[in-house]
Amino acid sequence: xxxxxxxxxxxxxxxxxxxxxxxxxxxxxxxxxxxxxxxxxxxxxxxxxxxxxxxxxxxxxxxxxxxxxxxxxxxxxxxxxxxxxxxxxxxxxxxxxxxxxxxxxxxxxxxxxxxxxxxxxxxxxxxxxxxxxxxxxxxxxxxxxxxxxxxxxxxxxxxxxxxxxxxxxxxxxxxxxxxxxxxxxxxxxxxxxxxxxxxxxxxxxxxxxxxxxxxxxxxxxxxxxxxxxxxxxxxxxxxxxxxxxx
Amino acid sequence: xxxxxxxxxxxxxxxxxxxxxxxxxxxxxxxxxxxxxxxxxxxxxxxxxxxxxxxxxxxxxxxxxxxxxxxxxxxxxxxxxxxxxxxxxxxxxxxxxxxxxxxxxxxxxxxxxxxxxxxxxxxxxxxxxxxxxxxxxxxxxxxxxxxxxxxxxxxxxxxxxxxxxxxxxxxxxxxxxxxxxxxxxxxxxxxxxxxxxxxxxxxxxxxxxxxxxxxxxxxxxxxxxxxxxxxxxxxxxxxxxxxxxx
Numbered sequence: 036x037x038x039x040x041x042x043x044x045x046x047x048x049x050x051x052x053x054x055x056x057x058x059x060x061x062x063x064x065x066x067x068x069x070x071x072x073x074x075x076x077x078x079x080x081x082x083x084x085x086x087x088x089x090x091x092x093x094x095x096x097x098x099x100x101x102x103x104x105x106x107x108x109x110x111x112x113x114x115x116x117x118x119x120x121x122x123x124x125x126x127x128x129x130x131x132x133x134x135x136x137x138x139x140x141x142x143x144x145x146x147x148x149x150x151x152x153x154x155x156x157x158x159x160x161x162x163x164x165x166x167x168x169x170x171x172x173x174x175x176x177x178x179x180x181x182x183x184x185x186x187x188x189x190x191x192x193x194x195x196x197x198x199x200x201x202x203x204x205x206x207x208x209x210x211x212x213x214x215x216x217x218x219x220x221x222x223x224x225x226x227x228x229x230x231x232x233x234x235x236x237x238x239x240x241x242x243x244x245x246x247x248x249x250x251x252x253x254x255x256x257x258x259x260x261x262x263x264x265x266x267x268x269x270x271x272x273x274x275x276x277x278x279x280x281x
Numbered sequence: 282x283x284x285x286x287x288x289x290x291x292x293x294x295x296x297x298x299x300x301x302x303x304x305x306x307x308x309x310x311x312x313x314x315x316x317x318x319x320x321x322x323x324x325x326x327x328x329x330x331x332x333x334x335x336x337x338x339x340x341x342x343x344x345x346x347x348x349x350x351x352x353x354x355x356x357x358x359x360x361x362x363x364x365x366x367x368x369x370x371x372x373x374x375x376x377x378x379x380x381x382x383x384x385x386x387x388x389x390x391x392x393x394x395x396x397x398x399x400x401x402x403x404x405x406x407x408x409x410x411x412x413x414x415x416x417x418x419x420x421x422x423x424x425x426x427x428x429x430x431x432x433x434x435x436x437x438x439x440x441x442x443x444x445x446x447x448x449x450x451x452x453x454x455x456x457x458x459x460x461x462x463x464x465x466x467x468x469x470x471x472x473x474x475x476x477x478x479x480x481x482x483x484x485x486x487x488x489x490x491x492x493x494x495x496x497x498x499x500x501x502x503x504x505x506x507x508x509x510x511x512x513x514x515x516x517x518x519x520x521x522x523x524x525x526x527x
Contacts, residue, residue, distance in 0.1 A: 156390035
């Protein structure tokens, strides 16, 4: 049966890919993905066939990946970070079902390092304990639902990783999120911003929750909000699990 | 400066390690970890020195790792899954601080694939959207806090990944968690259990929330509870992001 790998390539550099993701790409005839992500891997797998589609053309991208697999090609559909978390794995199942292709291809989801992990690593260890991940993109989710999730995450004292904190079309989403969280999270709570993780110009900034609302963020950032135990050690954001208390 | 890598080795098989984790282990003089995890990598890095400590001896393990680095050795402290998420990265910063060793060593956190990603991959794609991760281990966290987090996660309609759903000492924690969630999550909600991810005897089971309370789980399981959009496609647990609705 023809393989369709849905591959999480991690933050973008080769070293943060898994050995399995590398093998899947090597084994593939075609690599399908968003142009920016395909550019990240193109040089290393230059002999492959490539298909890219722009943002908002995710369904088309998945349809092409399924088509290639049905035609008999081994395909890798690549996602930045993990292939599941805000990735294409779910859409591949939906699209393959609607194309009546589920019996004709074998879908294998290859996990990758998501920004919650890779961003944490450059900031220290902000997510050692229970945490929530929330995307501020309201392209596919009503803003009210995002607000409600932020509120519940903060009320539950979860450390929070915020994906898509801003983009050109929604420059003030993080500010809006901070306004919602402001009634629950104290302004001195340690927070962090990881930018361009694993890529050229990687940076990590530790700041307080009070400073976060006016911080400069863009679509290349992942934002971390500590829980009530998070503290700063040697410039790093550290959420203790509690081992030293027992 | 002497390097201390805190390395997430992923679920346990070599293929799900990152290229960077493999490099860190190869470069190290000593590999430190919980015995079970060290056994997973021992054969491949057989020429290294090893130090293991049992469960509940996490502080000792970190102290030894810091000591080795201060002595001039390159050290990898390994964690299963990610090195941050329920891992040792935070404790290394705490221990190095208390040993006054922060200026003498260079700590580098190497992220790994956490069960939220690797378990999702074998179940389908349950965490495509906002999600929360909660551990049911009350060794270091009061049970009341765990209950509160479960409640908030369900109220926020987060998909939920549950780590440490049971162990010998707390065989009924998942059942207790289901009782708390039962008032919020309908019994037909799709759920999943991933067991022995990436290891001998790997298994994935899709079931309803109503079936979850009496499901057989142990410390090798990660449990997934879908959000209000999660459905089953071809036996897989799939949480749509919403791409097909635009």
